[in-house]
Amino acid sequence: MTLAEKAGQLSIYSDPMRIGTRRQINPDAGPKIDNGLAQRIREGRLIGLFNGVGAAEGRALQRLAIEESRLKIPLLFGADVLHGFATVFPIPLGETASFDPGLAERTARAAAIEASANGIHWTFAPMIDIGRDQRWGRVAEGAGEDPYLGSLFAAARVRGFQGQRLSDADSLLACPKHFVGYGGAIGGMDYNSVEMSEQTLHEVYLPPFKAAFDAGALSTMSAFNDLNGVPMMAHRPLLTGLLREQWKFRGIVVSDYTADRELVMHGVARDDRDATRLAILAGVDISMQSDLYNLHLPSLVERGEVPMAVVDEAVRRVLRVKKLLGLFDNPYRSLDPVVEQRDTHTPAARSLARESARASIVLLKNEGQLLPLRKSSQKIALIGPFGADADNLAGPWSPFSDMKDAVSLEQGLRAVLRDPASLKVVKGCDPEQIIRGGLDEAVAAAKAADIVLLALGESQDMSGEAASRADILLPAVQQALAEAIVDVGKPVIVLLRNGRALALEGAVRDASAIVVTWFLGTETGNAIADVLFGDHSPSGRLPVSFPQSSGQQPFFYGHRNTGRPQTNPKDPYWKTRYRYVTHEALFPFGHGLTYSQFRYGEPEVGSGKLAWDGAITIRTKLTNIGTREAEETVQLYIHDRVASLTRPVRELKGIQKLKLAAGASRVVSFKLTRADLCFYDAAMNFIAEPGEFEVWVAPSATAGTPKVFVLEGSPLRP
Template identity: 70%
Template structure:
């Protein structure tokens, strides 16, 4: 399948043009290459370094000297680096630090490294910049709803511009874990349940973070994480074990990583979980045999926060010393926060238990990456306080934040065309804990965002409404607790209004790391608020704030209009107002399936077929629960606009795809509504008969098209044999001749199929 693309409406932020495929391929080929001079310098350094200095290059710590209170997001662990950071730098006992901000402070620390340490090796400064630094963009799951890789590339580029201005070289992002179980809180950080969409966005974000060249002042090293299958934690419970077939691991969970590495990412992070009994920080088969030997990955692997030390709790290491040995032999180059490598690698080498060659290879990867970032030639790159002043919270950054936020909003439902709302002539009651809220806009893993710079829903709406008295704002309840007199006040506000806008959902601390939920529903106090307000009988628009798919119930599910607004970041209110009042026709599509009930989890559209599928006829003895059918409430790919689109049955260039040929699928799409709008046209396939059960549908492409009323366009996709391949019982990636169904459709459960045959020759 040729890579999905979208129609870009503007160039990259600050005049940087979108990368051509040719230039990208050329840069990828050079991404891990160094000059002979640089390679010789690296070997000379390794030859001169003591084992203690080598262990230092493989150890990274949280920068407590510059850590802001809101960025203290990890549990306290490891040594008190804040008390002896300068001395550690002089002694060469760390590769760098993370989650400290400020160009001036980083420059002072870097000066010690390159002027006072024996080896003069520059430090690297990293941080968790998942969806923006100070200017916060939508959570990655929300941005995935845009189905727009070029937009994701531009937001990553914007984040890199701001982050490098604040003294950073390395981001622990993008998070490319596939999330098929919505109980898992970290679904919010990824791109949803589909490996094709996840791979496209992984590539886009790597390209955006790293830019044209890793040596550029505004380039930030990407770190696709968490390697691997962290999103498949049993029961959706964070940090839990993973049991998985080799086929699913490679087809679903490894696919976005491979795409990210092919795009030039030169670091990755080992995940907390085990796979089939082997913790990832001890998994030589995946981190060395697959990643390095088969995939030829030349970058560096950093453990997740103390993940190497957690091998003891996993029960595969007796103590810290053995955990350090197991981790580095498995392929973990850098120990994060635990200090195990500093403490134990020297002794392990001196005892003969750990070959010096293993340590040298990890050091080589680290030094090579620092060279590729330009740090040896310019150790003070990205450490200019004047640049920091110019590139923080700029109007250009905020414009991209607003654009990405409104493109992330998904219109699930719009009965009787309740939306868009009129700007005048009606009274609106904005009800719910998120109406005036500014503390829950950024979402999880946005620790550096500034709440005093965000736009609330109320502020966004008031900026649009001419008559400020036409909007009343009533919280009604707290997020997870009732508010005394709240429901009564909300009901009164609803009675006095012509339309209700109900801003409800999850607080930002209900999604993200360590925030698994057994019931993925609107919290009970807010559900009770919704039920009471709905009884008033006024038209109601629900604004969902959420970091995962939710099982909607009662009055929320039955509301006339529902908008999924995720956590949209700095420009939340402006973007929501753009959609509510029709300045922007919603174009987002669900990157995760919304279930009918929490008990359906894990639920995903591309599940395998069973011998007793739902089908037609009586429900007994079918693959379903007693309470609900085995279908989504809102399917993957679903989303409405303020117009209507007609899909004609797709046309095939041939009904027999040659083994080494191509097949073009064409569908005529017509805007039959009364407004210009943007449609996400999706391509799905199904292998009708194969040697193994295959998914009921698989996304293989998508296009975004913008059409004025009455206009039509032909949307084309190209399929090859490679798009039909899968891992068979022998773990061979093969396509099998036979019949395939293909759909061009607006979601994973709609559309009319055509059938073609893959020839054997």
């Protein structure tokens, strides 16, 4: 291969030919290759294209590479397929509320089948950044605040995308992103710097990546952020030292969109040429969109500033992945128009979309058992900007969604009501703007109703990339609408559409019932109706803590105790808390109600001793003491009472979902070993220390009564 051809295999560009998305999902940057695309392909000056779709058109582009280029290296087609393709599943944060990694694996598999049928080989997903500051817009794309839960979902989504074999026509190469620490952006501001300890990096932000690579992911995307002053695009200790040398990762690393060029603005590169040198030497194999590798790698090698061996190894990795994808054996895999027609918008995908949307819904509050609703004998007012809305069902990062047959909230409710005319729908306001006369019309509708559904929250452009928010309250116009409606005096159920945890206040916070519906995708209305009217008991749990105030951010359950912990929430002085806001969540991580009630027995820890190389079984009896069958999510947490470094007040170490009939009981068991108790000490050794540990079996991160067990020392330890 010539140097130019090698640089081409390390360069990828937005597809200018195939109709992909009309949504603005990236800035307008990089070269314009519309007119020169065919020639670039013939000259082998690109690895492939991204965010263009269409089997027939992709086949035509692939033909140029296979029949008209010198080396006949097939193109690789990538796309941002995060939570569905044409059929849209809940946003990843919402789906994580299911606490069911198996469900996430199934939706990723369905997305892979649909996307690969439309000419895609590679998805830039899953996004597995831990999100502990709800101001950050990209919380919506991930799995929430907890590294244990995040690791389970990272591995599940990789398995779903990639399927049984990468070479299968319906397999998508997974790309866990963004490596690494992006979720720790200071102030929750997108693209911002990250400052964190080595312990936090290795205990919180890296575990989901390790889980994803262990599950078979063979690509990853480097992050935009700098980490403790070193931009990830130039971070050789992590991209090469940790990823390749320690973890033995054999896949490819792709830059985020023009992130190599941004090394200049970071202030670590003199110019684009210097940025190219830093990125390739750090371990970034592929330049996305900027064209820097094509422009500068050949001269950098010729002048001895970049060893040829570094470029050769990056190219070998790219070619190896293409081979594993089966592209050398069948360059036209996933480019069959017949399969495209057959596997897009299938009934099976649609059914799964409804199931996953239902499982994602979280019931936060249900005073007086206001829910479930009856399907007859009551007048319902559906008030708010998201009642009849069809423009904000998919949520952020769904660029290929085909929502023409998506089900709005209004449509879903009318479909199950025995008298559809008993539902009155009034907008009241736009998501962030007043509608003239809208408030008066909404109040009149509330007065005429027996019960009010308030459909409030975020539009889909308020979450996702470049959508950080300085506060996470509802927009003022929606809050004013809620206050006016609650003043009418009718029972009110708040239905939240959101891509992050929100700080609820006033009438919304005090409503009799609150339901978190996230962005649920294609089957939004049907799924919400299934839950509201009791055809399915809600089973979702919060993967992020809902704070009392925006000012608590970053806020997460696994904080450290401090030397002056809040022991009495009524005491505002000399403790770790704010003056008017206690150091507690409004609704904690793991919280979620069902239409039944469960009683947890006292945890049993056997002898209370965990041998150094042994295991301990934690048991408790779970009983459905309500009148309906329901599914409970049982959670296991631990706390290291005395350690050489301060430890989180709780750490999630196990989850189990159990469906129990009314009156039924079951013993729930969890097993712990020394490996579950390990942490990074001051010298960055991954160790467990003998001593006492508290353990909870509980329905949330703040519930339950702990029991104590002891990790016994190793016979070899002094």
